[in-house]
Amino acid sequence: MNNNRQSALKAFDRLLTIMDELREQCPWDKKQTLQSLRNLTIEETYELADAIIDDDLNGIKEELGDVMLHLVFYAKIGAEKKAFDITDVLNGVCDKLVNRHPHIYSDVKVADEEEVKLNWEKLKLKEGKKSVLEGVPKSLPAMVKAYRIQEKVKQVGFEWETTEQVWEKVEEETAELKEAIANEGQQRTEAEFGDLMFSLINYARFIKVDPETALERTNKKFISRFKAMEQQAVANKKPLTEMTLEEMDDIWNEVKKDFQ
Numbered sequence: 001m002n003n004n005r006q007s008a009l010k011a012f013d014r015l016l017t018i019m020d021e022l023r024e025q026c027p028w029d030k031k032q033t034l035q036s037l038r039n040l041t042i043e044e045t046y047e048l049a050d051a052i053i054d055d056d057l058n059g060i061k062e063e064l065g066d067v068m069l070h071l072v073f074y075a076k077i078g079a080e081k082k083a084f085d086i087t088d089v090l091n092g093v094c095d096k097l098v099n100r101h102p103h104i105y106s107d108v109k110v111a112d113e114e115e116v117k118l119n120w121e122k123l124k125l126k127e128g129k130k131s132v133l134e135g136v137p138k139s140l141p142a143m144v145k146a147y148r149i150q151e152k153v154k155q156v157g158f159e160w161e162t163t164e165q166v167w168e169k170v171e172e173e174t175a176e177l178k179e180a181i182a183n184e185g186q187q188r189t190e191a192e193f194g195d196l197m198f199s200l201i202n203y204a205r206f207i208k209v210d211p212e213t214a215l216e217r218t219n220k221k222f223i224s225r226f227k228a229m230e231q232q233a234v235a236n237k238k239p240l241t242e243m244t245l246e247e248m249d250d251i252w253n254e255v256k257k258d259f260q
Contacts, residue, residue, distance in 0.1 A: 016086065019072050023080075034077055041070045053216055099123065121155040132156055143212050146201045163206040170199045228255040 022029040044066045051059030072086065079085035084092075100123050102108035103116065110116050121132050129135070132152045136145060153159070160166045177192040204211040229251050233240050240248060 015068065015072055019069075019076050023076055029073075032073065032077070034074060037070060037073060037077075041067070044070060053213065053220070099127075117151075118155050121152065141212070143197075143201060143215070146198050147205065147211060150202050150205055160202070160206070163203070166199070166203045166206050170196070170203050173199045225252065225255050228258065 024030070044063065048060065048063035048067055051063050071089075075084070075086040075089050078089075098105045100120050101116075102119070102123075103110040108119070110119065124135065125132065132155060133149060136148045136152060140148065160169070173192065173196040177189065177196050180188040180192040201211045204214065229248065230240060232251050232255065233243065236251075238247075243251075
């Protein structure tokens, strides 16, 4: 066993020890339940996602630690309930990885990454899953969920053949949305807008763009530009609320040059 592995095991054991001590001695930690930790875990996961978007390696390291703490916390509570402990958790995921990678741990041959994904879904169905969509969490954000749904059904062959076909679907859904806006009321408009979004997410997959990441980068870019516009308005001693749209557009076009 190399020194890095020994250090990792020592650090993990230290975290387990601290978790035991906090659970026994800290009033806040003693009160926590699986349910009370849930929202905190979601928050920590989003903070990790933010650090990844920003390519903040120090931030990623810190947020991974926070997420790891939560995983250990859940396992500690599971042990107290005599339902499972950290050993069960780790052995469970190890067994799953071995079973779902027969091309590594058995004599199965695969040609490429896509065949690995296809075998993964087939193995999950053999394990008792009734649908390839069972693994998509209900509480995922809608855009991420749509992407995962499309990825899942692709593994059983339910997929467009070309990028051009997907774009034609986007154009078809755009026309249907315009028709709904003109003639069919709010409920139908919402439905058609949802169909268009789903098609655009599908197109993003085909051109190898993660739509969630792309949109978040655009959000961050817009925020930076808008804040710069506010600062420029202060420097000009004329608040945005007193400007015309044309005046704001002029400032916007200026600050865009600094935030491409």
